[in-house]
Amino acid sequence: MPAVDRRLLRYTRGTRIFLVLSGVIGTVQAALILFQAWLLASIIADAFLGGLDLGRLRDRVIALAAVLLGRAVLSWAAEVVAQRCSATVKSELRLRFLEQIVALGPRWLTGERSGELTTLATRGVDALDDYFSRYLPQLVLVAVVPLVVAARMLTADWLSALIVVVTLPLIPVFMVLVGLTTKAATARQWETLQTLAHHFLDVLAGIGTLKVFGRSRAQVATIRRLTERQRRTTLATLRIAFLSSLVLELVATLSVALVAVSVGLRLVDGRLSLETALLVLILAPEAYLPLRQLGAHYHASAEGLAAADQLFEVIEQPVPKPGTRVADPAAGIVLRDVTIHSRGDAEVLDQVSMVIPAGQVTGVVGPSGGGKSTLLGLLLGTIRPDRGQILAGGTDLAEADLERWRRGIAWMGQDPVLFAGSVADNIKLGEADELAVRRAARAARVDVPLDLVLGERGAGVSAGQRRRIALARAILRDATLMLLDEPTESVDPQTEQALLASLPAAFAGRTVVLVTHRPALLDLCDHVIHLDRTAVPA
Known part of the structure; x- marks a missing residue:
């Protein structure tokens, strides 16, 4: 069982201050444990052997109550610090994970299982809660409390301290042995959960197709x-956790029993005072308690650690270094021998060369799967070519500052994303003049009220209306380069005719790359490129 996953601490800076606070709280708690043990031992010894009444013991009883209250307050403070630590770390880790996915780009995503990534970003990160809020703070207590307690026992009774020092390492040894088995079982459980999540998400995404072909019921089995496989692996993991807890409790109980027998025999012989015997018996369980709790918290955090391994597989993926040169979207764009391979090494684009003139409308046509959307991804900078160059005003996009490049681009993809909010909010995406929003909506022939409130992903309007809202968003954006993927798809003929009348004004003065199958839309283009994976003459 690893003491600390260094990668988690390296990638989550927010843990450091919380770990320091946990160390301070743990040290104060250890001091209060010693004080509490002395007060209890002295009160009981003086009450039974010294015959002191409650009045004469009042000060120590009040002090004992204050110590118990102090320990309760410190436990509450430790819980608050642990929860704040967990919340901060999960937020940092999830943000870093999502930023990495964005940096890797859509080409990398095409080879990944979306269900697994979704599970990692949600359940996987949340599973680290026990690691940061329970396991790490308990690890700090393990480093402080047993040492302080053993040192105090050494000054009171060296033989009992020796028994504790000899038996205490047995618990970490058993924890390591059990931890290896737990890690393997939890990894299997996490893998099964991801498989289930991925398959379920795929079924939901394709439920319409499955219903059409009568295969929806087959997916139930x-x-x-x-x-059922997930249930079995979960129960197997729980079985290991319960059995290992039994082993740790048994070792701790037998160790405390050895101390108790030794103390009892010497107390009967008169070689040990009652106060010292009570002090040792009260402190002995406190020496083992942090290690026992550490074992329990490790089992609770094992799922998060298994998920963390896969999180870091994504986070540590190499990302192309960002460029620093300035590329102007308003300039003409030239593709030279651009080749793109899919994850299976099949060629999506093969030595494609073309010129996209500045200030003109360039139409792109070709068969399905011919690389049209890939071409837009190349121009957007989300996909990098395996070979060849993309030049904008003489600057290679591989060396360009892509954030600055994208600020001059308006993009409309095949599946436009709308969010919960009004149609106007979806068009302007921030601050924009209301009159400009209305003009963009009119140019895109948006035929729904701008104050209509949509649900998630544009629920409440048709597919054609979603595309027109997204087109209005692209028109409103003050961009010199427009990348449009099938802007009139799912649009009825009458609306398409209206769009054909309004789009020339929206395209005026801009460089437009238009992917479409519609002959009428191609008539708006200054020139048309036929793309079929192979080289296109410039």
Whole structure:
């Protein structure tokens, strides 16, 4: 069982201050444990052997109550610090994970299982809660409390301290042995959960197609089988956790029993005072308690650690270094021998060369799967070519500052994303003049009220209306380069005719790359490029 996952601490700076606070709280708690043990031992010894009444013991009883209250307050403070630590770390880790996915780009995402990534970003990060809020703070207590307690026992009774020092390392040894088995079982459980999540998400995404072909019911058996496998692996993991807890409790109990037997025999022989015997018996369980709790918290955090391994596989993926040169979207764009391979090494684009003139409308046509959307991804900078160059005003996009490059681009993809909010909010995406929003909506022939409130992903309007809202968003953006992927798809003929009348004014003065299958829309283009994966003459 690893003491600390250094990667988690390296990637989550917010843990450091919280770990320091946990160390301070743990040290104060250790001091209060010693004080509490002395007060209890002295009160009981003086009450039974010294015959002191409550009045004469009042000060120590009040002090004992104050110590107990202090320990309660410190426990509350430790819990607050731990929860703040967990919340901060999860936020940092999730943000870093999502930033890495964005940096890796859509090309990397095409080879990944979306269900697994979704599970990692949600359940996986949340599973680290026990690691940061329970395991790490307890690790600090383990480093402080047993040493302080053993040192105090050494000054009171060296033989009992020796028994504690000899038996105390047995608990970490058993924890390591059990931890290896737990790690393997938890990894299997996490893998099964991800498989179930990925398959379930795929079924939901394709439920319409499955219903059309009468295959929706067949997926029920598959999901049932995966769920049963998840149930079995979860129970197996819990079985290991319960058995290992039994082992740790047994070792701690036998160790405390050895101390108790030794103390009892010497107390009967008169070689040990009652106060010292009580002090040792009260402190002995406190020496083992942090280690026992550490074992329990490790089991609770094992799922998060298993998820962290996969999180770091994504986070530590190499990302192309950002460029610093300035590329102007208003300048003409030249592609030279650009080749793109898919994750299976099949060629999506093969030595494509073309010229996209500045200030003109360039139409791109070709068969499905011919690389049209990939071409837009190249121009957007989300996909990098395996070979070849993309030049904008003489600057290679591989060396350009892509954040600055994208600020001059308006993009409309095949599946426009709308969020919960009004149509106007979806068009302007921030601050924009209301009159400009209305003009953009009119140019895109948006036929729904601008104050209409949409649900998530544009629920409440049709597919064609979603595309026109997204087109209005692109028109409103003050961009010199427009990248449009099938802007009139799912639009009825009458609306398409109206769009054809208004789009020339919206395109005026801009460089436009237009992917479409519609002949009428191609008539708006200054020139058309036929793309079929192979080289296109410039």
